[in-house]
Amino acid sequence: MASVETERRAPFSLDSYYVSEELGFVLPDPLENLPSYYQPWMDIALRVPELVHSHDLRSHINKMPLLSTKFLQNHRELRLAHLVLSMVTMGYVWQEGENDTVEMLPRSLAVPYWEVSQRLGLPSILTHADAVLANWRKKDPEGPFDMENLELLVRLPGGDSVKGFFLVTLLVELAAVPALRSIPAVINGVKCGDTDAVTKALQNIGQSIQDMNDALKLMHVYVDPSVFYGIMRIFLSGWKDNPCMPKGLVYEGVQTEPIGFSGGSAAQSSLLHCFDELLGVKHEEKSCAFLTRMRNYMPPAHQKLIQDISLQPSLRGFVQQRANEALSKAFDDCVSKLLALRSYHINVVSRFITVPAARARQLRTNSHDSEGEMVSRAPTSLEERGTGGSGIMTFLKTVRDKTKDVLLHETSKKTVHENCHQ
Numbered sequence: 001m002a003s004v005e006t007e008r009r010a011p012f013s014l015d016s017y018y019v020s021e022e023l024g025f026v027l028p029d030p031l032e033n034l035p036s037y038y039q040p041w042m043d044i045a046l047r048v049p050e051l052v053h054s055h056d057l058r059s060h061i062n063k064m065p066l067l068s069t070k071f072l073q074n075h076r077e078l079r080l081a082h083l084v085l086s087m088v089t090m091g092y093v094w095q096e097g098e099n100d101t102v103e104m105l106p107r108s109l110a111v112p113y114w115e116v117s118q119r120l121g122l123p124s125i126l127t128h129a130d131a132v133l134a135n136w137r138k139k140d141p142e143g144p145f146d147m148e149n150l151e152l153l154v155r156l157p158g159g160d161s162v163k164g165f166f167l168v169t170l171l172v173e174l175a176a177v178p179a180l181r182s183i184p185a186v187i188n189g190v191k192c193g194d195t196d197a198v199t200k201a202l203q204n205i206g207q208s209i210q211d212m213n214d215a216l217k218l219m220h221v222y223v224d225p226s227v228f229y230g231i232m233r234i235f236l237s238g239w240k241d242n243p244c245m246p247k248g249l250v251y252e253g254v255q256t257e258p259i260g261f262s263g264g265s266a267a268q269s270s271l272l273h274c275f276d277e278l279l280g281v282k283h284e285e286k287s288c289a290f291l292t293r294m295r296n297y298m299p300p301a302h303q304k305l306i307q308d309i310s311l312q313p314s315l316r317g318f319v320q321q322r323a324n325e326a327l328s329k330a331f332d333d334c335v336s337k338l339l340a341l342r343s344y345h346i347n348v349v350s351r352f353i354t355v356p357a358a359r360a361r362q363l364r365t366n367s368h369d370s371e372g373e374m375v376s377r378a379p380t381s382l383e384e385r386g387t388g389g390s391g392i393m394t395f396l397k398t399v400r401d402k403t404k405d406v407l408l409h410e411t412s413k414k415t416v417h418e419n420c421h422q
């Protein structure tokens with residue numbers, strides 16, 4: 001076994017973290033089917049939107065046989081099983097909206113779901129790792145990764161907007177792959193004092209973060225804010241700190257006490273956690289607690305990568321100590337791109353949550369048009385909160401402002417301040 005000292009001196013690489021060279025954190029070639037023994041799960045999972053619509057999902061699940069998980073043999077089978085059981089669970093809990101939730105998940109769902117989750121090191125709730133990273137297929141296997149050629153494996157209610165929401169997020173993950181690949185070059189460059197290599201790698205990361213921003217813009221093309229707010233959002237909600245499920249959820253046959261899990265959120269994507277650790281962004285206590293909690297909703301190998309990046313020598317310290325103009329510029333450019341991404345994300349959240357929430361409040365009393373009906377049907381308990389349970393705007397702005405703190409030059413801070421507050 002290699003000693004700690006040898007490991008510290010060895011070049012940093014992404015090899016042991018389940019990060020794909022081509023796809024980053026995205027699961028390569030997710031399976032589309034489980035062994036035939038699991039057909040009862042697949043049959044229900046592929047009909048979740050339809051069964052929720054007809055209010056029949058709960059009765060179908062209550063009749064489902066209790067299946068053993070021992071025939072699930074490899075990582076891809078387990079990931080598909082987790083995705084399928086997660087989608088079914090979200091449909092089961094939220095079938096009747098916020099007013100008629102359940103206190104218990106039935107044994108035939110809870111027991112296998114819990115076992116699969118334990119084997120993967122994931123919580124028993126829908127996560128970003130399920131809905132985005134492991135929920136895609138290409139229509140033409142040789143074709144490109146674009147909206148026309150991509151399809152979801154399992155859906156929630158919300159029609160094309162659900163497809164748009166998960167697949168645009170997938171495209172954001174894919175746009176980040178060059179950034180992810182450049183992280184070892186930064187770390188190794190710092191370790192051996194190679195200013196040029198670090199500069200070049202930071203330029204690549206900055207470019208890639210800009211590409212993430214461009215991909216995020218597609219949200220406005222493929223997702224209807226009223227559908228997102230009025231229909232989809234509740235199905236992403238969790239049962240921790242949620243007033244409509246104050247006690248949490250009992251997983252029957254697992255334990256008698258209820259358990260609380262946060263809802264799905266791209267705060268569970270490992271990307272920005274990696275960038276923050278690399279660039280030295282330190283979050284304020286409350287935001288930090290939320291973001292740290294979100295790491296428990298990521299695959300363990302990805303959590304480990306974030307943790308290991310945080311243990312490396314300080315990049316910002318290296319840049320300051322070198323006092324090299326090109327290097328400092330590359331560092332500040334990279335931070336500015338991350339800031340721009342966070343600012344743009346705040347706009348997206350405003351468009352998809354804050355604006356429809358205000359409209360819902362206004363329309364709840366006096367609307368008759370169908371779009372108004374859709375937003376006003378949205379859960380009131382989620383109005384001011386994210387699906388992960390956070391008070392949205394204050395949280396997102398604090399996180400953005402902490403990113404700004406790591407800029408090196410006052411001039412960069414000023415330019416960024418003006419752009420963020422336009």
Ligand code: HEM
Nearest residue numbers: 169172265266267269272349352386387388389390392399
């Ligand atoms: C319609 C699209 C989106 C909406 C409405 C949205 C909403 C939110 C909300 C409400 C939060 C606060 C945390 C929570 O309670 O869950 C959040 C956090 C976050 N979201 Fe999104 N999001 C969207 C798309 C995305 C995409 C595509 C990404 C990129 C992968 C992303 C990345 C993040 C990150 C990293 C955080 C944590 C805060 C930070 O590090 O800045 N979001 N989002």
